[in-house]
Amino acid sequence: MIGALLLLAALGGAAEPSAAWVPIADGASAWVEHLPGDGPVVVLCHGISSNHRFWDLDEAHSFARWLQARGYDVWNMDLRGHGPARRDEAGHRQRAGWTIDDYGQGDLPAVFAYVRAETGAAKLNFVAHSLGGMAFAAYLAQEPEPPIASAVIVASPLDFRDPDRVTGLALRGARVASVAPFVPTPLGGRVAARLQHLPLRLDERLSAPGRMTPTSRRAMYRTVVSPMSSGELRQLGLAARAGDFTSADGAVTYREALGQVQVPMLFLAGRADHVASPDRVWGYFDAVGSPDKRFAVIGEAEGASGDYGHIDFALAEHAAADVFPLITAWIQEHP
Amino acid sequence: MLFFVATALAASPHALVIVTPGMGRDAFQPLVSELERASVQVRVQEFGCGLGGVGAHVDALVAELQRGDGDEVVVAHGYGATLALLAAERGPQRREVLLAPVLGPLPGPLGAWLAEQPVGQALDLREPLRWQGRDVWGLLVGAEPDGSCVSAAAAREAAGWMRAGPPLHLDQVRVPVWLGVSAGDALSPVEVVVPASRALPDRELVRFGLNRFDRADFRHGELLVAPEVLRAVRRAVVRP
Numbered sequence: 001m002i003g004a005l006l007l008l009a010a011l012g013g014a015a016e017p018s019a020a021w022v023p024i025a026d027g028a029s030a031w032v033e034h035l036p037g038d039g040p041v042v043v044l045c046h047g048i049s050s051n052h053r054f055w056d057l058d059e060a061h062s063f064a065r066w067l068q069a070r071g072y073d074v075w076n077m078d079l080r081g082h083g084p085a086r087r088d089e090a091g092h093r094q095r096a097g098w099t100i101d102d103y104g105q106g107d108l109p110a111v112f113a114y115v116r117a118e119t120g121a122a123k124l125n126f127v128a129h130s131l132g133g134m135a136f137a138a139y140l141a142q143e144p145e146p147p148i149a150s151a152v153i154v155a156s157p158l159d160f161r162d163p164d165r166v167t168g169l170a171l172r173g174a175r176v177a178s179v180a181p182f183v184p185t186p187l188g189g190r191v192a193a194r195l196q197h198l199p200l201r202l203d204e205r206l207s208a209p210g211r212m213t214p215t216s217r218r219a220m221y222r223t224v225v226s227p228m229s230s231g232e233l234r235q236l237g238l239a240a241r242a243g244d245f246t247s248a249d250g251a252v253t254y255r256e257a258l259g260q261v262q263v264p265m266l267f268l269a270g271r272a273d274h275v276a277s278p279d280r281v282w283g284y285f286d287a288v289g290s291p292d293k294r295f296a297v298i299g300e301a302e303g304a305s306g307d308y309g310h311i312d313f314a315l316a317e318h319a320a321a322d323v324f325p326l327i328t329a330w331i332q333e334h335p
Numbered sequence: 336m337l338f339f340v341a342t343a344l345a346a347s348p349h350a351l352v353i354v355t356p357g358m359g360r361d362a363f364q365p366l367v368s369e370l371e372r373a374s375v376q377v378r379v380q381e382f383g384c385g386l387g388g389v390g391a392h393v394d395a396l397v398a399e400l401q402r403g404d405g406d407e408v409v410v411a412h413g414y415g416a417t418l419a420l421l422a423a424e425r426g427p428q429r430r431e432v433l434l435a436p437v438l439g440p441l442p443g444p445l446g447a448w449l450a451e452q453p454v455g456q457a458l459d460l461r462e463p464l465r466w467q468g469r470d471v472w473g474l475l476v477g478a479e480p481d482g483s484c485v486s487a488a489a490a491r492e493a494a495g496w497m498r499a500g501p502p503l504h505l506d507q508v509r510v511p512v513w514l515g516v517s518a519g520d521a522l523s524p525v526e527v528v529v530p531a532s533r534a535l536p537d538r539e540l541v542r543f544g545l546n547r548f549d550r551a552d553f554r555h556g557e558l559l560v561a562p563e564v565l566r567a568v569r570r571a572v573v574r575p
Contacts, residue, residue, distance in 0.1 A: 051569065126363035162529055166546035200416040204545060274546050277518060278526035295442070301474040303467060307552075323464065 003202055004275055010161060014068050024080065024110040025033045026102070028094055031078040031085035034118075035064055039071035040149075040331055041121045043111060047130025047155075048236075049185045051083030051226045052076040054129060054316055059217055063314050065128075066324050071329075075115045079103045079135070082226040099231035099248035100131060104138025104329045116147060123149035128312065131232065132157050134245055134254075137284065141247075141257035150334035152266045152327045157276040158255050159241040161284020166205065166274065168240065173238030180230060189225030193218045207226040208272035208309035211316040220315055255287035264292040266330040268323065270308035271299025294330070346571050347374045349407040351400060351428070355380045355394060355415035356489055362481035362559055368409065369565040373428040373573050378403065388488035389501075393421045400426035405564075408432055408572045412559055413523060414493060417501050423508045430511040432571045434558045435523035438531040439500040442524065445474070445561040455567035475522040477554025512537065513571040515564060519552030541567060 015036040022030040032043075033052055044064060046054040055076050056064040064076045078085040080094055080103070081104025087093055115124060126148050128136050140146065160171070192198055196214075212220070217272045244253050267285040269278035272331065278297050285295040298308040304322040313323050350370055354360050360381060370377050380399050382392055396418055400407065405427040416436030423431060440446060448466055451551040464471040485493075512535050517529050525542070532538055544552035549563050558564050 101359065161533075162540050162541040162542070164544075164546040165548060171427065254513060271519065271521060271524075272552060274544075276517070277542075277546075278524060279529035284527040297443060297521075297525070297526065299521060300469075301445055303445070307519065 003107050008285050009147070014065070014087070019084070020114075020115045021085070022073060022077075022110050023106075024106045026106050028080040028098070028102075029085060029088045030080055030111050031083060031106045032114065034073040035063075035068040035072040035074045035076065037068050037071045039073060040125055040335065041073045041075065041115060041119050041127030042067055042125045042127060042331065043115055044074065044076045045079070045108070045128040045132030045135070046077075046082065046224075047128075047132050049141070049183075049226055049228045050129070050224050050234065052078045053083065053223045054311070056316055057216065057224065058324060061210055061315050061319070062253060063215055063319070063324055063327075066320055067328070070327075070328065072105045073119060075111070077107075077111050077269075079107045081229055083162040088224065088249065096227070097231045098228045098229045099136045099235045100135050101132075101235070101248045101329075103135035104230065105142055108135055108139045108189075109143065112147060115289040123147050125150050125152075127152045128154065129158065130157075130310065132156070133245075133284070134158065137245065137254040137258060138247065140261045140263070140288075141252060141254055144260050146262045146263060150264045150266070150331055152268065153281070153284060154268045154323075155270060155273055155276040155310055156267075157282055157288060158207075158245045159243075159279030159280045160245065161283075162240045162279075163240065164277070166275075167319040171236055175240070183228040183230075183233070185227055193221035204309070205274040206309060206311050207229065207315070208270070208307050208312055211306060211309060211312040211318075216317075218314055255283060258284075258287040261288050264330075264334045265290055265294075266327070267293070267295045268313065268326065269289040269295070270310060270312060271297050271302070272307035272309045272312075292334075296326065336525055347376055349376045349404060350378070350410050350432075350572050351403060351407045352377055352379045353396065353409065353411035353415040353419055354379060354414050355387075355411070355486035356382045356418075357414070359481035359483040362556070363412075364566065365560050366412075367519065368563055369569050370410070370572060373569050375569070375572055378407075382485075382561055384484040384486060386486050386489065388486070389418070389492045389495070392418055392489060393425075396422045397425045400428055403427070403559055405429075410568065410572060411436075413437060413555060417496075417503070420503055420505065420508060420512070421501070422510075423510055424504075428510055430513065432513045432515075434515045434564070435517065435520050436514070436532075436570065437496060437501060437523055438503065438505070439527040441497040441522065442527065443521075445471070446497050450494050474555070476556035477519075478519075499532075505531065506536065508535055508537075510537070511539070513539045513541070515541045515543055515558065515567060517553040517555075517558055517564075518542065518546065520555045520558070522555040533558065539571075543567070 017035045019033045054061040097130045133153040269281035306317040409419045409431045412434040416433035511573045
């Protein structure tokens with residue numbers, strides 16, 4: 001029935017998107033693009049060094065437009081310092097140095113409140129990738145009864161025990177890099193877009209071989225990459241030392257703070273994800289107290305067209321067949 | 336001269352390599368050769384097709400360990416590694432070096448489908464098996480497996496493990512356990528093995544694959560042939 005209604009809504013043609021800055025209590029601003037629809041309200045959040053274009057790369061690789069075409073009311077957000085939210089509404093560059101806690105306890109509640117006020121929806125559906133899901137853990141730890149009907153956490157690690165070599169090196173590197181206010185990764189992205197392959201098989205660590213086309217790869221490096229702030233890097237470096245994702249001051253271990261969470265949550269991990277290995281996402285899933293939760297790996301042996309890497313969930317050629325229907329099925333199960 | 340040879344033999348490490356029920360001995364030959372090149376005295380435990388259930392396999396393994404000198408390192412892979420952990424409480428082995436043990440249910444739709452498959456008089460892994468038009472052994476094991484057969488009773492119990500996991504008491508395992516896992520392994524997946532293995536009191540975990548600067552993520556069966564994995568196993572066996 002819901003599916004039929006959504007289809008009817010979609011037949012009317014997609015309404016034009018609009019965008020707005022969302023003020024945050026600490027004076028910063030997030031940004032959100034609205035792709036209107038008459039169906040369930042869905043807020044999308046990107047990951048580290050990324051922006052809203054992760055969910056909306058182009059016509060052929062856009063979960064946001066895919067949702068809107070099926071009638072969903074889509075709000076595709078940028079955390080402060082990412083995408084258009086690198087500047088505030090007045091055009092001033094926003095100061096850097098934010099932590100993941102700032103995103104979870106500032107940006108997410110502000111955007112949720114804004115979207116609820118705009119739509120009148122009592123509860124929202126939330127889909128987050130990677131660091132966006134980690135910020136959601138920081139949000140849930142302080143908001144035990146959030147206005148969230150369902151959440152889908154895509155490739156978000158919370159458990160950093162048993163580090164592999166690259167993860168250990170990357171997290172230690174994050175500590176070192178955090179001495180600068182931000183890391184200008186977009187510069188690196190523009191260089192990467194011009195190269196066929198990155199050294200040290202960095203492409204393979206982001207996307208499983210063959211999942212993305214060379215054209216999508218170039219577009220991703222050109223448009224999706226955003227700077228990394230010193231605060232988020234410091235907090236990730238802390239995770240390396242603690243073996244766990246903790247608050248920026250180290251006082252709260254978020255896995256231990258999620259036992260009271262009752263939000264229905266779907267967790268997706270990629271069999272070929274070298275940033276958020278499935279066991280690290282499992283640590284998040286395992287920590288959440290909700291009795292209504294599910295964990296799924298996207299891989300060939302799990303029925304997908306192939307093994308998925310970290311950014312393949314939205315950008316792979318077959319994401320619309322392998323991933324998107326899993327997310328909408330979860331949202332529809334939790335009206 | 337004979338004295339020196341005898342002393343050298345006594346000092347070289349001993350290993351008991353378990354051939355996983357259902358797999359052929361040839362599948363383990365690269366591993367055996369790697370150990371022998373490092374002067375490890377290797378014995379190989381095979382179970383054949385006629386043994387009873389898992390309990391009979393564990394009894395046979397314990398009996399074989401008791402025939403040794405009590406200072407052997409058990410080396411095993413997959414379901415064989417799970418047998419080694421089931422035997423760990425009773426055997427006199429020094430430690431265990433295990434690749435991709437099965438420590439919990441096989442998650443996902445393929446696991447559910449496999450658990451429902453009927454088992455006849457014996458399960459023959461040389462027979463092709465297809466799921467959603469795909470070769471199951473290729474998906475799970477990777478390279479063409481050197482298969483053999485396994486008793487129906489053991490196969491049925493192993494199918495039960497796919498639903499509920501094996502009846503392990505990892506917190507009771509007293510010997511040190513070295514564990515090798517791979518990101519690309521869908522049969523002993525990291526999301527099952529890594530969290531479950533934290534119950535082992537004395538455990539060292541190595542993650543093979545791209546994030547260890549290996550050539551690739553290895554599938555379950557590829558762990559038995561990848562040179563970088565075999566070298567790591569050899570180092571784990573020969574260490575004092």
